[in-house]
Amino acid sequence: MLVTFKPENYDYQPSRAQPLDPSCRCTHIIYGRNKQYFANWAGNLSLKTFYGGKAFYDTGLGRYEVGEDNFLILNEKQPYSITIDTSEKIQSFCIFFEKGFAEEVLQGLTKEEEFLLDNPNNQSNVPIDFVQRLYPKDALIGPDLANLLTSINQGNLEEFAVREQLHQIMQKMLRVRSRVFTEIDKLAAKRSATREELYKRLYRARDFLESSFTQKITLSQTAGIACLSQNHFLRTFNQLFGQTPNQYLTRLRLKKAR
Secondary structure (H helix, E strand, C coil), X not given: CEEEECCCCCCCCCCCCCCCCCCCCCEEEEEEEEEEEEEEECXXXXXXXXXXXXXXXXXXXXXXXXXXXXXXXXXCCCCEXXXXXXXXXXXXXXXXXXXXXXXXXXXXXHCCHHHHHXXXXXXXXXXXCCCCCEEECCCCCHHHHHHHHHHHHXXXXXXXXXXXXXXXXXXXXXXXXXXXXXXXXXXXXXXXHHHHHHHHHHHHHHHHHHHHCCCCCCHHHHXXXXXCCHHHHHXXXXXXXXXXXXXXXXXXXXXXXX
């Protein structure tokens, strides 16, 4: 099911061809239960998670297995496909945040009180990007997601309450984003842009391992996902994650076998 929240006096009618238009200033929440599902999408900044099973996302460069223990963040206008193919129905829960929402929340967290008092409707023109990767559904954000889904499943769709919960979730997402940039700064590359790009590529490879460890995987294939030479990939993966890619893969397989 699709639930849409739009600002007052904002005229928006979703079309079947493009129900999640990235240019609109609406927040969309998709939830439901499916056994089989496939679609190609692009939309606003979004958070995706599932309960009772797993779904697979493909962005062209990365492959992500999203389930009970994690969530995926995709940036605005990122094309992707989603595949669900399970024997039992799984609960989907995807939030597409309205354009400018993350920027508004970040401004409220970082600007001085005087600025916020004088500029209550000011919106930043600098878009916020998140690192597109799998994140653990830990104690920081997991309960907020579960609470919102429970409210929606119970039919509690009052906009005031839902928007308050969305603000809380975005605040937590921005805290996670801050942690990510702290991790990025620990990489050895001199330029910040290089560190950020390296981090994104290494996590893309890590998420590929997380999503494909039950299959045959080669070093060449995984380094290719990161768009790095094999030696560069081995060295920097160990630097970021504290173990080699093969050690990481072995740990995943042993955990699955228990």
